[in-house]
Amino acid sequence: MATRHPHRGAPHTWHSLIEWRALLEMAMLPMAWPLLATAQPGDGHPVLLLPGFMADEGTLVALKLFLRGRGYDVQTWGLGRNIGFQRRHAEALEKKIRYLHHKTGRKVSLVGWSLGGVFSMYGALQASECVRQVITLGSPISVDPEGSRSPPLVKALYRMIAHPMGPEVHVMQPRAKRLREHQLPPVPISALYSISDGVVPPQEATVDGPDTQVENIRVAGSHTGLGFNAMVMCVVADRLALPEGQWRPFQPAGLPGMAYKLLTHDALPV
Incomplete structure (x- = not known):
């Protein structure tokens, strides 16, 4: 079984203070x-990128260019700035996924950064x-019943921008019931x-599930730099390159794998 990281509580204050390292x-x-550029080329299937909270498609430019260079049909969600788990965005995302699938005749891979990952899980469900x-x-995909342990400043920003009662209100939407109950979509x-993530604590960014379908992969870096992080890009390319129906857990290999093990101090992605 893949298991959530054992960390408890909020991110370390020091990690939050040095988020500028992005x-x-x-x-x-x-x-x-x-x-x-040596990453394995893709098979051209559609990949949909989703931005984090208060971010738009512009923040995904590096990941978009990299994956297009690997041969994927890369799209961004096209819904402007992500201002919280809004109903209209959730509905539009489902329609976009179905449209891309219909247009290309191929299944769509979803890559979501921070809150974009929550949207990805919803879309896959x-x-x-x-x-x-x-x-x-x-991404905060495993928030416990007592609520998010992100820093107070992050919660205050969400209340100011998205909803005055905070993210818990959006999670309590009927349409988000399966997310709230930690139900997993039937896809890999x-x-x-990152254990040094200063925004989303590692226990919320990881998930429990069978290792035939679910994996938690530790990377090194800040939260706000994940979309520009070379290690992240290598791992994403490795995951996307797996043939459809032949998914397997991540195993770092080659020169990038050596760098991965050195920087994470752990060869196992748990």
Whole structure:
């Protein structure tokens, strides 16, 4: 079984204070590009990218360019800024997934960053027959009944932007019942998380489930830099390159695998 990270409580205060290190991750990305260019090419199936809270498609540009370079039919959600788990966005996402599946004749892989990963899980639950796999990047997909343990500033921002009563109200929507009950979509799920994430604690960014379908993959980096993180991109490319119907848990290999083990201090993705 894949199991959630044993961390308890909020992210470490120090990790939250140094979220600015995302700027360094962005600056280092061009140096890692030659290594990223060696990633396994894809099979051209559609990949739908979903941004995090208060982000839009512009934040996904690096991931989009990289995956297009690997040969995927990459799309972004096209719904503008992500301002919380809104009903209209949830409904539009399901329609977009079904449209891409109908248009291409192929199942769609969903890659969601932060809150975008929650949308990805929802979309895969609503249209599972159209979804190939789900990959989440530091997403709060396993919030316990007592509520999110994200930093108070993050919660305050959500209340100010999305709903005055906070994210718990959106999670309590009838349409989100299966998310609230931690039901998993019947598709492979790769939950990428960082123990130094200053926004979403690792126990919320990981998930319990059978290891024939679910995996939690530790990466190194900040929360706000996950979409520009070379390690994340390598792992995402590895997961997307798996032939449909032949999913297997992540096993780091080669030069990128050596770097992965060195930087995460753990060869096992749990």
